[in-house]
Amino acid sequence: MNNDPQSSSTIxxxxxxxxxxxxxxPVTLVRGEGCRVWDEEGRxxxxxxxxxxxxxxxxxxxxxxxxxxxQSEKLVHVSNLYYTKxxxxxxxxxxxxxxxxxxxxxxxxxxxxEAAIKLARRYxxxxxxxxxxxxxxxxxxxxxRTMATLSATGQTKIKIGYDPLLGGFRFVPFNDINAxxxxxxxxxxxxxxxxxxxxxxxxxxxxxxxKEVRDMCKKRDALIIFDEVQVGMGRTGRLFAYEHYGVMPDxxxxxxxxxxxxxxxxxxxxxxxxxxxxPGSHATTxxxxxxxxxxSHAVLKNILEDGQLEHCREIGDYFKKGLENLxxxxxxxxxxxxxxxxxxxxxDQPGGPIVDACLEQGLLINCAHENVxxxxxxxxxxxxxxxxxxxxxxxxxxxxxxxx
Ligand SMILES: Cc1ncc(COP(=O)(O)O)c(C=O)c1O
Numbered sequence: 001m002n003n004d005p006q007s008s009s010t011i012x013x014x015x016x017x018x019x020x021x022x023x024x025x026p027v028t029l030v031r032g033e034g035c036r037v038w039d040e041e042g043r044x045x046x047x048x049x050x051x052x053x054x055x056x057x058x059x060x061x062x063x064x065x066x067x068x069x070x071q072s073e074k075l076v077h078v079s080n081l082y083y084t085k086x087x088x089x090x091x092x093x094x095x096x097x098x099x100x101x102x103x104x105x106x107x108x109x110x111x112x113x114e115a116a117i118k119l120a121r122r123y124x125x126x127x128x129x130x131x132x133x134x135x136x137x138x139x140x141x142x143x144x145r146t147m148a149t150l151s152a153t154g155q156t157k158i159k160i161g162y163d164p165l166l167g168g169f170r171f172v173p174f175n176d177i178n179a180x181x182x183x184x185x186x187x188x189x190x191x192x193x194x195x196x197x198x199x200x201x202x203x204x205x206x207x208x209x210x211k212e213v214r215d216m217c218k219k220r221d222a223l224i225i226f227d228e229v230q231v232g233m234g235r236t237g238r239l240f241a242y243e244h245y246g247v248m249p250d251x252x253x254x255x256x257x258x259x260x261x262x263x264x265x266x267x268x269x270x271x272x273x274x275x276x277x278x279p280g281s282h283a284t285t286x287x288x289x290x291x292x293x294x295x296s297h298a299v300l301k302n303i304l305e306d307g308q309l310e311h312c313r314e315i316g317d318y319f320k321k322g323l324e325n326l327x328x329x330x331x332x333x334x335x336x337x338x339x340x341x342x343x344x345x346x347x348d349q350p351g352g353p354i355v356d357a358c359l360e361q362g363l364l365i366n367c368a369h370e371n372v373x374x375x376x377x378x379x380x381x382x383x384x385x386x387x388x389x390x391x392x393x394x395x396x397x398x399x400x401x402x403x404x
Contacts, residue, residue, distance in 0.1 A: 011026060025359055027039050027359070028040045031060075035047055035382075044362060045359075046363050046364065046389065048364055048376065048381075050377050050378050051261060053230045053231075053235055053257060054260065056233060056257035056379045056380075061260060064299065067297075068294075071290060071291050071294035071295070072291060077286070079285065080284075084293070086290045086293040090300065093301065094254075098240060098268060099270070101271040104287070105293065106267065106288075107265055107286050109227075109229035109254075110144025112229065112253035112254060113227060114148050121168075134169070134170050134188045135189065135225075136183055136192070137153070137169050138173070138174040138197070139174060140173075140369075142154075145158070151167075152169055154200075155199075174193065175209050177209060177216070180213060184220050189222055191217055193227065194226070196230075200369055202338045202344025202372055210245040210247040223250040223251065226253070228252050229254060229265070230256055231342055232254045232258075233300070234257065235257065235340055235341055235342050236342060237340030237341075239303065239304065244339060252267075252269075257379075258299065258300070259292050262291070262295050263292065264288070264296050308380070319341070320336060320338065323336040326345075326390060329394070331348070332348050333345050341376065342376055344375070345373045347372070352370075354393075354400075361395075361396070363392050
């Protein structure tokens with residue numbers, strides 16, 4: 001028996017029993033509602049992280065709770081040996097509202113990207129043979145932490161120690177069409193990219209970049225894979241980010257907000273590509289359980305029908321203008337970027353201390369790429385919450401200015 005009074009506190013349990021893979025903030029969250037969460041001491045926080053672009057409808061969404069309860073009383077899991085209605089209804093809704101013809105369900109963003117890489121490779125192997133075996137990916141990209149998706153990721157720091165990685169990836173700078181043209185030779189069968197780079201620091205493409213990528217791929221008979229794990233499901237004010245740029249991919253991946261917190265991922269493609277995945281070619285035990293797909297279906301329907309996209313565009317503009325005003329006042333903000341409710345403020349200094357200061361003020365924000373404050377609130381966020389965030393940041397920046 002351990003008599004240490006601290007030994008059962010959540011943080012000491014984590015210190016004692018968990019792999020130390022996460023740099024966590026010293027807060028134990030126990031409850032959430034809308035855009036707010038509470039810690040075990042009852043302290044309230046305004047949440048502009050949203051579970052990293054997951055909780056689109058907010059915490060404890062009554063809709064999610066209701067569907068979760070109803071479906072959990074009917075059927076949670078049976079395996080993909082059988083048909084279940086919620087899975088097929090979600091597939092239909094995704095297909096009816098996207099470029100795609102078919103859907104494969106899995107459990108996470110990395111798994112959706114694994115499926116995308118496998119599908120593209122199998123299709124290309126069948127069509128062109130094994131010499132065409134390179135996927136071009138982007139510097140600064142993020143596609144997940146499994147071996148294949150890490151290999152596809154353009155960030156050296158998270159690859160350290162994992163060699164040999166999966167071969168067949170080539171990297172070019174994002175937003176540089178000339179670099180892509182040089183790299184896109186006969187060995188390339190696909191180009192994989194996030195329409196807006198999230199983990200890379202909220203980096204948007206130039207207005208014509210994605211169209212130029214599409215044209216170049218078409219000319220070379222290469223596929224386009226869009227990773228919309230972070231920016232899909234309404235985050236940018238359109239259901240999918242590609243809609244802003246008028247460019248449709250051959251394959252797209254989703255996860256994060258699709259389940260509003262339930263683990264779910266999806267890989268979507270055109271009919272032509274989907275043919276390369278016949279029975280037995282790919283599978284996962286938990287992919288698309290009736291429980292998660294019933295919830296995801298309700299979430300997607302809500303995003304499509306409840307004015308969420310319009311709200312996201314309007315409130316996103318309001319938020320972005322507020323950040324731009326702050327940047328005019330505080331020289332430490334170098335640039336404000338983003339679309340809808342994925343917004344970033346690039347600083348001329350590390351963002352960590354500002355994230356910590358926000359936490360002290362009851363505000364959860366996150367820092368991507370060391371110096372980009374990233375904001376991913378629930379899509380239901382309102383002006384009052386945004387004003388609180390802008391006021392808090394204003395005070396923190398003012399203090400930094402005075403101290404310097
Ligand atoms: C664009 C993108 N792709 C893939 C992933 C990996 O998703 P997951 O953590 O669900 O595996 C992420 C996660 O942040 C992401 O932002």
